[in-house]
Amino acid sequence: MLFRVIDKTELPELLNGFLVAHQVIGPVDKGDHFEFAPVTAADELALDYTLTTLPPKKYLLPPRETLLSFGTTHAEDIEVVCEVTPRVIFGVHACDINAINRLDAVFLGDEFPDPYYRARREATLVVGISCTPFAECLCGLWGTGEVHSGYDLFLFDLGEVYLVSIYSVEGANILEATCHPRPATPAEVLDFEICSKRFHDSFAALPDTAELPMLMDVLHKDATWDELGERCLSCTACSVSCPTCYCFDLIDLTDPDGCGGRRQRVWDSCNSPGFAVVAGGHNFRDSGRNRVRHRFYHKLLSFRAKYGDMLCVGCGRCVRSCKADINPRTVIERLYRDRDRWLTEQGSGATGAEAAAAPAIKAEAAPATPPASVAEQGSGA
Amino acid sequence: MKNAMSANPYRPWPARITSIIDLTAKEKLFEFRLIDSAIREGFRHTAGQFVELSLFGIGEAPISISSAPSKQGFIELCVRASGSVTGALHRMKCGDIVGLRGPFGRGFPFEEMRGHDVLLVAGGLGIAPLKSLINHIHDERHDFGKVTIAYGSRTPADIMFLDQFKMWQHRQDFDLHLLVSQPDDEWTGEVGYVTQCFEGLRVNPLRTYGAIVGPPVMYKSVIEEMRKKGISYDMIYMSFERQMKCGMGKCGHCAVGHQYICVDGPVFNYWEAKNIQGAI
Ligand SMILES: Cc1cc2nc3c(=O)[nH]c(=O)nc-3n(C[C@H](O)[C@H](O)[C@H](O)COP(=O)(O)OP(=O)(O)OC[C@H]3O[C@@H](n4cnc5c(N)ncnc54)[C@H](O)[C@@H]3O)c2cc1C
Ligand code: FES
Numbered sequence: 001m002l003f004r005v006i007d008k009t010e011l012p013e014l015l016n017g018f019l020v021a022h023q024v025i026g027p028v029d030k031g032d033h034f035e036f037a038p039v040t041a042a043d044e045l046a047l048d049y050t051l052t053t054l055p056p057k058k059y060l061l062p063p064r065e066t067l068l069s070f071g072t073t074h075a076e077d078i079e080v081v082c083e084v085t086p087r088v089i090f091g092v093h094a095c096d097i098n099a100i101n102r103l104d105a106v107f108l109g110d111e112f113p114d115p116y117y118r119a120r121r122e123a124t125l126v127v128g129i130s131c132t133p134f135a136e137c138l139c140g141l142w143g144t145g146e147v148h149s150g151y152d153l154f155l156f157d158l159g160e161v162y163l164v165s166i167y168s169v170e171g172a173n174i175l176e177a178t179c180h181p182r183p184a185t186p187a188e189v190l191d192f193e194i195c196s197k198r199f200h201d202s203f204a205a206l207p208d209t210a211e212l213p214m215l216m217d218v219l220h221k222d223a224t225w226d227e228l229g230e231r232c233l234s235c236t237a238c239s240v241s242c243p244t245c246y247c248f249d250l251i252d253l254t255d256p257d258g259c260g261g262r263r264q265r266v267w268d269s270c271n272s273p274g275f276a277v278v279a280g281g282h283n284f285r286d287s288g289r290n291r292v293r294h295r296f297y298h299k300l301l302s303f304r305a306k307y308g309d310m311l312c313v314g315c316g317r318c319v320r321s322c323k324a325d326i327n328p329r330t331v332i333e334r335l336y337r338d339r340d341r342w343l344t345e346q347g348s349g350a351t352g353a354e355a356a357a358a359p360a361i362k363a364e365a366a367p368a369t370p371p372a373s374v375a376e377q378g379s380g381a
Numbered sequence: 382m383k384n385a386m387s388a389n390p391y392r393p394w395p396a397r398i399t400s401i402i403d404l405t406a407k408e409k410l411f412e413f414r415l416i417d418s419a420i421r422e423g424f425r426h427t428a429g430q431f432v433e434l435s436l437f438g439i440g441e442a443p444i445s446i447s448s449a450p451s452k453q454g455f456i457e458l459c460v461r462a463s464g465s466v467t468g469a470l471h472r473m474k475c476g477d478i479v480g481l482r483g484p485f486g487r488g489f490p491f492e493e494m495r496g497h498d499v500l501l502v503a504g505g506l507g508i509a510p511l512k513s514l515i516n517h518i519h520d521e522r523h524d525f526g527k528v529t530i531a532y533g534s535r536t537p538a539d540i541m542f543l544d545q546f547k548m549w550q551h552r553q554d555f556d557l558h559l560l561v562s563q564p565d566d567e568w569t570g571e572v573g574y575v576t577q578c579f580e581g582l583r584v585n586p587l588r589t590y591g592a593i594v595g596p597p598v599m600y601k602s603v604i605e606e607m608r609k610k611g612i613s614y615d616m617i618y619m620s621f622e623r624q625m626k627c628g629m630g631k632c633g634h635c636a637v638g639h640q641y642i643c644v645d646g647p648v649f650n651y652w653e654a655k656n657i658q659g660a661i
Binding site for chain 2: 067068070074076078080106107110111112114115116217220246247248249250251252253254261263268270275276277278279280282284294297298301302305306
């Protein structure tokens with residue numbers, strides 16, 4: 001990976017370089033919200049945006065895409081449909097690039113690489129941009145405010161210039177063809193360090209999450225889930241707006257003449273009530289409690305068990321989109337609160353008063369692992 | 382099939398219905414032959430695996446393969462009409478064409494079971510996947526010790542593969558229990574739930590594998606009986622059913638705890654199942 005510096009005035013040329021052979025998608029100011037949308041010139045970009053309503057995942061995993069078409073005379077004449085537009089997604093924050101890396105793990109790795117996702121991903125370049133944290137940001141929870149792979153270029157805004165992290169040869173070629181990249185001066189290196197420090201310091205008040213996966217298991221029967229489940233509207237805005245949610249449904253459509261048809265993949269959500277219904281009508285997650293818990297269990301524990309990372313990048317979109325105020329922050333704060341309450345009730349190492357007085361977020365006085373009795377009560381209650 | 386399909390695992394391969402047998406009022410046994418010869422010859426499965434059955438324009442349904450792996454060239458599915466895809470399949474006739482993709486999932490550990498006694502318990506439609514295992518064991522009978530099979534149905538009319546059971550009943554080397562919980566006047570066989578045949582059953586826990594497939598309510602009681610006989614946690618196998626769409630660990634529908642039933646299962650041993658939050 002190389003680091004070079006370009007002047008901000010060179011940005012239009014850089015964009016033109018991408019426009020030669022790509023559709024360019026970037027953050028656009030829509031008045032009351034930001035949105036990733038096609039752009040044709042640098043002045044259409046709102047690179048100082050806070051948060052787009054939808055993440056860039058829609059360009060890799062479209063909300064609705066046709067996978068196959070069936071013949072009109074013989075249904076079994078199957079054609080695989082895969083339309084791909086060469087694209088660059090320009091101006092993506094680190095959290096969203098980390099989210100793309102999670103999707104890559106699911107759709108490119110494994111025993112069954114997904115040919116549709118792969119075709120799009122391979123035709124997509126990503127240009128990242130640094131950001132300024134705002135109230136809803138939670139990337140500080142998991143360190144996903146930084147990204148070290150998954151992009152072609154990453155632009156760090158240093159005022160008059162961009163410090164560019166160059167990851168891919170495609171990125172390097174376009175950068176060199178359109179700009180005058182030069183090594184960073186000592187002053188620019190210092191600027192970068194100051195910016196990084198300021199970025200990290202802005203997350204000081206976030207909860208500590210080291211024990212979270214274990215707590216998710218221990219507190220599986222916790223009343224918090226009943227309460228959050230009651231509140232959940234099953235509207236699925238959380239998973240639609242989530243950059244890492246990738247659940248989908250497969251549906252068949254018949255052409256109006258009743259002959260040929262298509263099989264499509266559409267976004268789905270584990271928060272929708274029918275998601276786990278099986279033949280005979282039994283619903284394996286028939287309550288809001290079970291659905292909300294399952295979604296967070298997947299994000300904060302089970303995805304990590306399989307892929308090594310949390311399935312949350314702290315982008316903050318669900319903080320905005322959830323009408324019932326259910327998001328990683330509220331979940332984490334409640335779990336730590338309930339953990340403290342339990343430690344008190346079980347008379348653990350920490351005295352009742354100490355544990356009760358400990359902030360919901362960080363209880364350094366308490367042991368890192370609740371005693372076995374707590375764990376038993378957790379899974380058996 | 383997997384290698385040939387690996388380019389696009391969503392693509393179903395056309396298969397012709399070669400035989401349809403009515404089993405009960407709701408269940409039929411279908412036999413399919415994949416049309417593409419390379420795909421057909423490359424198709425290998427283990428008992429307990431499933432395919433995604435496609436009816437073009439209607440959708441897909443995961444169905445266990447009920448033919449034995451030793452029977453090649455044909456794929457047998459035992460299907461209950463319970464919704465749009467399965468209902469439409471029931472209205473099809475021999476010669477009609479459907480799509481199949483798979484096989485998916487992890488089946489029963491046949492090679493591990495070889496050389497052991499087996500205790501196979503099925504309830505209701507659970508006989509469909511278990512039939513594949515029974516037939517496989519039947520075909521390689523000399524490699525197994527004592528074979529005990531218990532199959533429970535609600536009424537005599539719900540019993541599937543009765544002819545086959547009658548055939549096996551004559552064999553000395555199959556200890557067969559066919560039970561119904563709601564007998565009619567003509568029923569002369571055993572009455573009760575499958576758990577009943579554990580009474581007096583002699584099991585050598587060190588050399589016995591258990592396998593259970595049936596409705597969720599059955600698992601707890603049958604596992605309990607197997608544990609009472611001393612069979613180790615990891616020698617009791619069971620198959621789980623969840624809503625499935627992709628069969629490839631992606632769509633999320635079949636996720637339970639940290640596992641995807643479609644790729645990590647559908648067959649799990651009890652030790653694994655105990656560790657899946659919410660599985661049993
Ligand atoms: C691994 C595995 C193996 C299986 N093996 C067999 C087998 O060998 N034989 C067999 O007959 N079946 C088997 N099944 C069950 C079979 O997959 C279902 O019966 C089938 O998927 C039903 O599909 P359908 O299109 O016919 O029904 P659908 O039209 O999908 O509906 C079936 C029922 O499910 C409910 N339902 C489904 N989706 C929703 C939703 N989104 N919202 C609300 N309700 C919903 C409805 O109540 C409906 O009555 C197996 C399932 C699995 C997972
Ligand atoms: S069926 Fe799609 S993940 Fe299992």
